[in-house]
Amino acid sequence: MTAYFIRRFLLIIPTFFGITVMVFTVTRFVPGGPIERIIAQAQQMQNTGRSSMGPGGRSQPLSEDQIEELKKYYGFDKPILVSYFLWIGKVLKGDLGTSTRYYDPVWDMIRERIPVSLYFGLISMVLIYGVCIPLGIAKAVRHKTLFDNVSSLIVFVGYAVPGWVVGVLMLAVFASYWEIFPLGGLISDTYEDLTFLQKTGDIIWHTVLPLTAYMVGSFTVMTFLMKNTLMDNLASDYVRTAVAKGLPFRRAVFRHALRNSLIPIATHFGNNISVILSGSFLIEKVFNINGMGLLAYESVVERDYPVVMGILVISSLLLLIGNIISDICCAIVDPRVQFR
Numbered sequence: 001m002t003a004y005f006i007r008r009f010l011l012i013i014p015t016f017f018g019i020t021v022m023v024f025t026v027t028r029f030v031p032g033g034p035i036e037r038i039i040a041q042a043q044q045m046q047n048t049g050r051s052s053m054g055p056g057g058r059s060q061p062l063s064e065d066q067i068e069e070l071k072k073y074y075g076f077d078k079p080i081l082v083s084y085f086l087w088i089g090k091v092l093k094g095d096l097g098t099s100t101r102y103y104d105p106v107w108d109m110i111r112e113r114i115p116v117s118l119y120f121g122l123i124s125m126v127l128i129y130g131v132c133i134p135l136g137i138a139k140a141v142r143h144k145t146l147f148d149n150v151s152s153l154i155v156f157v158g159y160a161v162p163g164w165v166v167g168v169l170m171l172a173v174f175a176s177y178w179e180i181f182p183l184g185g186l187i188s189d190t191y192e193d194l195t196f197l198q199k200t201g202d203i204i205w206h207t208v209l210p211l212t213a214y215m216v217g218s219f220t221v222m223t224f225l226m227k228n229t230l231m232d233n234l235a236s237d238y239v240r241t242a243v244a245k246g247l248p249f250r251r252a253v254f255r256h257a258l259r260n261s262l263i264p265i266a267t268h269f270g271n272n273i274s275v276i277l278s279g280s281f282l283i284e285k286v287f288n289i290n291g292m293g294l295l296a297y298e299s300v301v302e303r304d305y306p307v308v309m310g311i312l313v314i315s316s317l318l319l320l321i322g323n324i325i326s327d328i329c330c331a332i333v334d335p336r337v338q339f340r
Helices: 002-029 034-053 064-074 080-092 106-141 146-160 163-177 196-215 219-234 237-244 249-269 272-278 281-286 292-301 305-333
Strands: none
Touching: 002 080, 002 305, 034 064, 106 146, 106 196, 106 219, 106 249, 106 272, 106 292, 106 305, 146 219, 163 196, 163 281, 196 281, 219 249, 237 249, 249 305, 272 292, 272 305, 281 292, 292 305
């Protein structure tokens, strides 16, 4: 097993290089980069000045020498492979570059938003697993009862309505109309003047609505995965034989069927590591939360390629490591798994 995981860790290196090469190449061919944005801003300023001073002036706001200087500054004057190796060399040294939009270090921009996304991601994962697994077990044991039908209806409605729509509705009802919760943000304006307990309560007060919007669509898949796999195991011969020999049904569920039913859940556990930090840009936009999801969305829209690549480095590494953690979780739950 040790040799297997060593090989898996070694495979992270070529996979990581393949992902970053592909995305880095795409960023070089997508129009609307930093140079085009600067030219458009200069053109807009020229048109504004022309409208106030009358007709006349150059049609091209920047000279060829100025454009070449911009290409050299942003690294677009070199071939793609040369630029990539220069970039990856800086990444290996811990330098993710500088934002072409805000001119701040990329790592500093990401580091400011990691705690926010990590906060919501960890709480969401704990609540999702803590609710979906017991709920799926209860639905499997009480299949086709009133509890199963009503809970299925509620879960499907939550899955059908997007999280950001739920967020807008909750803001309109609970924040604007009833004024129970704040309209957005993660802390109040007077946060620094509060005591420790008041700060904790203030954060929880600001967390309720966005956390609900984060989780509203995540219960369905996990709940029904737990229910369906448990029902399949309850219908298996080894469980029916155990019950027929006099084993109580409750013990048959929790001592035999449940562990096998957790295998599909375990295979998805590691993959959720990257999801913890990814966030949701729509929900973060609705609640005015500066998380990783909103940063990734804005960097793509603004063609801020250093930030895009910086987020890609972190998310791809987390995803690759998460796949290995999924294998470990699967081996822990299922003793039949032997990695060779």
